[in-house]
Amino acid sequence: MSLQLQHVSRTFNGKKAIHNISLTAEPGEIIGLLGTSGCGKSTLLRAISGLDTDYDGTVSINGDTRKQVHDTTGFIFQEPRLLPWLNVLENVTFGLKGKKGDNQALAKRYLRSVGLSDSDALYPRELSGGMAQRVAIARALVTSPEILLLDEPFSALDAFTKMQLQDLLLDVWEEYRSTVVLVTHDIDEALYLCDRIIILRGEPGEIARELTIEQQRPRPRGSRELANLKAGILEDLNLDNRRIHSS
Numbered sequence: 001m002s003l004q005l006q007h008v009s010r011t012f013n014g015k016k017a018i019h020n021i022s023l024t025a026e027p028g029e030i031i032g033l034l035g036t037s038g039c040g041k042s043t044l045l046r047a048i049s050g051l052d053t054d055y056d057g058t059v060s061i062n063g064d065t066r067k068q069v070h071d072t073t074g075f076i077f078q079e080p081r082l083l084p085w086l087n088v089l090e091n092v093t094f095g096l097k098g099k100k101g102d103n104q105a106l107a108k109r110y111l112r113s114v115g116l117s118d119s120d121a122l123y124p125r126e127l128s129g130g131m132a133q134r135v136a137i138a139r140a141l142v143t144s145p146e147i148l149l150l151d152e153p154f155s156a157l158d159a160f161t162k163m164q165l166q167d168l169l170l171d172v173w174e175e176y177r178s179t180v181v182l183v184t185h186d187i188d189e190a191l192y193l194c195d196r197i198i199i200l201r202g203e204p205g206e207i208a209r210e211l212t213i214e215q216q217r218p219r220p221r222g223s224r225e226l227a228n229l230k231a232g233i234l235e236d237l238n239l240d241n242r243r244i245h246s247s
Helices: 041-049 088-093 100-113 129-141 159-176 187-193 224-236 239-246
Strands: 003-012 015-025 030-034 056-061 073-076 147-151 179-184 196-201 206-212
Touching: 003 041, 015 041, 015 056, 015 196, 015 206, 030 041, 030 187, 041 073, 041 147, 041 179, 073 129, 088 100, 088 129, 100 129, 100 159, 129 159, 159 187, 179 187, 187 224, 196 224, 206 224
Parallel strands: 030 179, 030 196, 073 147, 147 179
Antiparallel strands: 003 015, 003 056, 196 206
């Protein structure tokens, strides 16, 4: 599934949020959109998803440039956004067309993929934060998306759960090979997960740099290579200079 953005800009109430963003994602690639708060990462993701259509420029999925939600994309938000009156299985199958039995069998397959094969009868109030986000991942996967969009999906979780779900995401990607676009402000997360990182900077957000991660997965989280790349990203984002000037 090919994804291409050409000269995408978005303005809210006369203030430009992103400006002239062009990029291409190859089939099966994991792309990270990385930057500080306010640089337009989530705005760009919403344009890609079709949830926002009031942008300038073009977003093309397999050559289709219509401004709409594509049935070939799945979206995982910062919060799980589960329906509290439905159990886990019902949340995953909600909105699916076709026979109920077939949908349930499909949902159970994806719940097994995210390690929740014994939790399908639980309700959202009975789930931990990590379990709820696993349900959200299964719900996004059940439609077999060719492009999976993630908007800081692990930002509300504790550090250990976050690392577990990062590894789960890679396991899921290994099995289904969707093209993934991940919004994050976590440099370590981007370096651990992504094939390529698009660094956004400024207000409005513009592409400051594209960085390809050559190191093969699985990557040791504390490797010298990733540490060196992180130092370069901090410099790109001017974070070291900000810290010096504020001290």
